[in-house]
Amino acid sequence: MTFVQLIDCRTSRFDEMDRLMDTWVEQTKGKRTATHALVGKDRSDASHFVEMVEFPSYEEAMRNSNLPETDRIFQDMVALCDEMPTFTDLEVVRDEQLNCATAREWFEQAGTIEVDRMFDRVADDYVEHDPSGPRDSGLRAASEEFAGWRNAFDFSFRVDDQIAQDDLVCTRWTWTGRHKGDFVGIPATGQNVTMTGMTWQRFRGGMICEGWWQYDRAGLLEQLGVLGQ
Template sequence: MTFVQIIDCKTDRVEEMNRLMDSWAEATRGKRTATHALMGRDRSDSTHVLEIVEFPSYEEAMENSRLPETDRIFREMTALCDGEPTFTDLDVLRDEQLNKLVVEKFVDEVINQANSDAADELCAPGYREHDPSLPSYDVDLETAKAENREIMQAFQPTCTIEGLVAEGDTVCLRMSFTGRHVGAYRGIEASGREVSGTGHATFRCEGGKIAESWWNVDDLGLMRQLGVVPE
């Protein structure tokens, strides 16, 4: 379950606090378990500052708190505050909207902008992809990027989100796509034919990122449009 920690403090040294947060991010690069962090200032009281940090789980938050860099940053932050900061620990009960947003961004950047490397930021480190149209049904992120790159180069597809439903950590996508066969695809030389089709995908999200996905696209219809399979 996603975990959020809210750090509440009073300070008139906001710029120093902001630089301290940058220092924390740099000092814990590659080690910290936080997935998102933001700092906000109360519009009615410029000295009232909130730091909101998100983790995939409470356990990973505790792992992060044990880092020596985190302890040092906390002591430096306390020195900038008027009094001791207070902490509120929250188990996130609903974050469907954020999960929908990351799926929408995946469709826009990875598919429509043909930027497979964007998946590095949108997908969790242990990401798994399941697609019966790929040579291997269960693949990691790097393999999925390599195998899907052929599809992007061959058809330059544009994906339209027809429907998006989220519940808990799961997002279901109903989509349509259009493209043109401009590159070789599985030994089929470019034909210049326009193609279109539909599909569904299910995503499991974790800590604001996509941890797993399952894809089902009308591959038979695509082969018929290319003239490989008779009507």
């Protein structure tokens, strides 16, 4: 079970402490078990800082604490604090990546939701990057492109993997469909087809504001009998 430790401290020497954290990262390279560290400053008290450190489990956190490098850095950190820091140990009971959930829902609904509603969670200034197009496009062009895919195929996405970084979510997916209408000049074949791809989406205020697409378009055309003949 994921484990998080909160370190609450007060210091007027944060720049020194920040450099100390860089030293710990460098010295524990290849040894540390922490997977994520985040430091926040209290907006109402410039000397008040909270560090949140994530570990795969409590046991891994204890392994990290027992590293000699961690102990030395801790002693130096205490010396930089205005008072003794406090520690809160948390077992994570719920961990929900909200942008990931929105992205997953977007893909899972893509084959069934009304075309107009597909872009309810997309910002008005959305920018799409698609290697199959001649240039980046906006919301209207992206909506028209999506409608074209829906007219050409009955399809669905399966979400295979997701990762999130800051305001970005990457979704690796498998797309399956039946060719029912004209697609880039290819009349309906009734062929069942499949395609893999990956999409990065940038979020702002819970809305998708940018997307980068990579997918096996050549493989799709080959299944439709256009390539490889």
